[in-house]
Amino acid sequence: MTTPSTGRVRMSPESRREQLLDLGTRLLATRTLDEVSIELLAEEAGISRGLLYHYFGNKQEFHAAVVRRAVEDIYAITAPRGIEDPLEQLAVSLGAYVDYVKENYTGYVSLIRAAAGGNEELRAIYQQARRALTDRIFEIAGAEQLAELGVVDSAATRLLVDGWAALVENVVVAWVEDPAGLSRDELLQRLALVLPAIVTR
Amino acid sequence: MTTPSTGRVRMSPESRREQLLDLGTRLLATRTLDEVSIELLAEEAGISRGLLYHYFGNKQEFHAAVVRRAVEDIYAITAPRGIEDPLEQLAVSLGAYVDYVKENYTGYVSLIRAAAGGNEELRAIYQQARRALTDRIFEIAGAEQLAELGVVDSAATRLLVDGWAALVENVVVAWVEDPAGLSRDELLQRLALVLPAIVTR
Incomplete structure (x- = not known):
């Protein structure tokens, strides 16, 4: 249940993506799917929206x-x-x-x-x-x-x-x-x- | 299973509305709800869209x-x-x-x-x-x-x-x-x- 750290190095893109999905799923617990936006995930993960779009393509793919x-x-x-x-x-x-x-x-x-x-x-x-x-x-x-x-x-x-x-x-x-x-x-x-x-x- | 006639007189607005709903429901049999538009109903009933909006307010109310x-x-x-x-x-x-x-x-x-x-x-x-x-x-x-x-x-x-x-x-x-x-x-x-x-x- 650790929050994704952006400072860590040598984490593979796959692991980072998985970690972000963990966070997205945790956010979904108390929010509707529409409320779990790329913007919210970026804020919670402390990384840029651009990087998230890099991982998930678009909102529909992210969902x-x-x-x-x-x-x-x-x-x-x-x-x-x-x-x-x-x-x-x-x-x-x-x-x-x-x-x-x-x-x-x-x-x-x-x-x-x-x-x-x-x-x-x-x-x-x-x-x-x-x-x-x-x-x-x-x-x-x-x-x-x-x-x-x-x-x-x-x-x-x-x-x-x-x-x-x-x-x-x-x-x-x-x-x-x-x-x-x-x-x-x-x-x-x-x-x-x-x-x-x-x-x- | 008669199609609503627009020529008949003395039909109350309630009866006319019911008749239009009969038609709408029949149209729904082979179409999705989104496909049963006010436009389609107007065409099938042979009356104006304006009159249909008068009966049903808007698309959401019609549906x-x-x-x-x-x-x-x-x-x-x-x-x-x-x-x-x-x-x-x-x-x-x-x-x-x-x-x-x-x-x-x-x-x-x-x-x-x-x-x-x-x-x-x-x-x-x-x-x-x-x-x-x-x-x-x-x-x-x-x-x-x-x-x-x-x-x-x-x-x-x-x-x-x-x-x-x-x-x-x-x-x-x-x-x-x-x-x-x-x-x-x-x-x-x-x-x-x-x-x-x-x-x-």
Whole structure:
């Protein structure tokens, strides 16, 4: 959590770019995507806007890079932690996601709105991330477990799992705004249990 | 399905406005919301743009009126048809929704994108419509049936039902684009069965 230092030498352009993206993603936590401008990043990083344009090309590319980083972060924090029971593993991953949404609420909501709205580039990044998360769910469940549940890994099943992801996103964002009397644990159990209910007959 | 006639006299401004909205909604079926401009409506209705501005104020108000009409249409076509079994009733209503999305795909997708994106007025109209649909589901299920299932009509239950609505929207839009081997009946059964799975423990 160090702020990028401009004085350090011998930092590769790639590392510097990564460091700036870290900062951009942190700024996004409490700001909307539109509020995280190249101007703000320059000010916070203590470097010139010209240099930032050198790293990110333009505002749209900068935002795409920040969103890509944010979805990578979500993918990383929800990674399986070696819990044997798939449903328990799922609930733990969902818990990490819930905490992320809580801590990054303003930026996260603006990100999903931008992706759900008219921004085609952000939509593509977002859908790719959702597909990666879905793929991982199938890996976690494992072919054997799926067969036991009578679930076939088909296009139809993927369609329904993607619908479940939409449900999770919707419910978690609403829950963070107003928990409606549901404890975090109840929420996670409900969301995890819905998945097998959707994909099994 | 008659085109509005400009020659008819004694039509009240309200009826004329309704007629123009009918036309706007029909135009929306195969066009995005942005493509349904006041210019296009004027051309199709054979009246002046000036008169249309008189009825709708500006483009944003016109679009809000068209979207309001579209969600009213969805509410109407998915109305319960007196089927006793709540799950069967739900599947039939979902079927009407699926057919609507199919017939109005371009406009419907642009509408939900506009509502999910940054347009606050469209978002409000859309969320109000979703709330009305949710309310009706609780009415259809009936207090007795809910009690039998052990479902309490609480804020938490409503949160989950709204998540189910997000799932339905996501799955239906994707299914219309690519059915992924799921028949219409299978789709409706799956979507209907998910609802009790979400709200019961």
